[in-house]
Amino acid sequence: MTNPIDITKLVRKNVRELTPYQSARRIGGKGDIWLNANEYPISPHYELKQQNFNRYPEPQPQQVLERYANYAGVKPEQLIVSRGADEAIELLMRAFCEPQHDSIIFCPPTYGMYLVSAQTLGINYKAIPQTVDWQLDLPTIEQNLNHVKLIYICSPNNPTGNLLNPNDIKKLLTMAANRALVVVDEAYIEFSHENSIVSWLADFPHLVILRTLSKAFALAGLRCGFTIANPPIITALQKIIAPYPLATPVADIAAQALTNENLIAMQLHVVNLNKQKQKLIEQLETLNMVEKIYPSDSNYILVKFKNGQYIFKTLWEKGIILRDQHKQHGLANCIRISIGTTAECDALVHALMTIHNKDE
Numbered sequence: 605m606t607n608p609i610d611i612t613k614l615v616r617k618n619v620r621e622l623t624p625y626q627s628a629r630r631i632g633g634k635g636d637i638w639l640n641a642n643e644y645p646i647s648p649h650y651e652l653k654q655q656n657f658n659r660y661p662e663p664q665p666q667q668v669l670e671r672y673a674n675y676a677g678v679k680p681e682q683l684i685v686s687r688g689a690d691e692a693i694e695l696l697m698r699a700f701c702e703p704q705h706d707s708i709i710f711c712p713p714t715y716g717m718y719l720v721s722a723q724t725l726g727i728n729y730k731a732i733p734q735t736v737d738w739q740l741d742l743p744t745i746e747q748n749l750n751h752v753k754l755i756y757i758c759s760p761n762n763p764t765g766n767l768l769n770p771n772d773i774k775k776l777l778t779m780a781a782n783r784a785l786v787v788v789d790e791a792y793i794e795f796s797h798e799n800s801i802v803s804w805l806a807d808f809p810h811l812v813i814l815r816t817l818s819k820a821f822a823l824a825g826l827r828c829g830f831t832i833a834n835p836p837i838i839t840a841l842q843k844i845i846a847p848y849p850l851a852t853p854v855a856d857i858a859a860q861a862l863t864n865e866n867l868i869a870m871q872l873h874v875v876n877l878n879k880q881k882q883k884l885i886e887q888l889e890t891l892n893m894v895e896k897i898y899p900s901d902s903n904y905i906l907v908k909f910k911n912g913q914y915i916f917k918t919l920w921e922k923g924i925i926l927r928d929q930h931k932q933h934g935l936a937n938c939i940r941i942s943i944g945t946t947a948e949c950d951a952l953v954h955a956l957m958t959i960h961n962k963d964e
């Protein structure tokens with residue numbers, strides 16, 4: 605008889621203590637209306653063009669780089685393509701932060717992966733809450749720059765939906781110069797494309813911009829994201845990225861998604877989604893249970909209800925799956941709602957109206 609071995613005690617301490625990222629898919633749920641992951645509600649259709657599956661893929665698929673560079677208004681050498689923007693968040697930490705020594709900063713309420721990646725890698729972090737109007741608390745950030753290598757900010761911010769004030773981002777870049785990189789997560793920028801700060805790369809060697817095909821391009825299932833930065837940063841990331849980060853079918857479909865024709869289709873989808881968002885906001889504004897709808901530059905809205913957790917749970921049981929935000933800093937009673945099809949949004953409003961009636 606061998607002794608039972610406690611494998612868990614072999615796991616790294618920080619991993620043993622880690623709460624994994626609570627992705628929409630991990631949380632689960634059962635239903636027909638999924639408005640919890642900021643996905644585009646309809647899938648585009650693509651067919652594979654490449655058939656050379658016996659070969660390893662290109663480490664950085666040239667056509668994808670060239671087309672994305674063209675789309676983003678940068679040079680291919682200012683890009684690295686990865687397994688979603690999520691991989692890029694972690695690559696930056698692996699390339700720039702010494703575990704147990706260096707820190708990152710992020711500003712809650714915000715996207716959860718900055719924290720989870722830091723905890724996974726044993727990198728220190730400073731969570732510096734945003735101001736009450738959900739902008740950067742620059743004085744507090746300035747006081748906390750010691751040992752900080754990366755400052756992650758998100759604009760439009762997930763889950764609040766608002767853009768960060770560009771003057772604040774500029775001030776942050778100035779205060780971080782020669783100390784830390786400023787990473788601006790633009791996962792939702794297509795919904796507010798005139799607000800991208802990609803043109804600032806010429807002036808700020810320590811600016812990094814994250815992008816993805818998961819949101820406006822409707823390709824969350826593809827797992828394809830981009831880091832835009834000046835060449836010295838890209839070179840550092842290329843050293844540590846996996847040898848073949850993008851599978852051949854992923855590169856194939858990403859290249860197709862970036863043709864001029866498909867870019868125009870994507871932009872049309874954005875216009876329609878923004879219209880649907882406006883319509884949903886107007887419908888929700890008529891409901892008594894809704895306390896506040898926050899302005900949104902993204903493909904979701906953050907809504908504060910009178911009793912958010914009850915609303916969330918009741919809709920969940922009806923098969924309408926939203927994203928509860930009440931545990932996030934400052935977001936009691938708030939639910940994030942991804943914009944779905946007209947039918948999905950109408951079903952949501954209808955379900956809310958029936959809850960409303962029961963309460964009275």
Ligand SMILES: *Cc1c(COP(=O)(O)O)cnc(C)c1O
Nearest residue numbers: 688689690715762791816818829
């Ligand atoms: C969805 C999202 C990502 C992740 O994008 P992937 O390319 O799907 O990994 C990154 N940042 C923010 C703010 C997001 O909402």
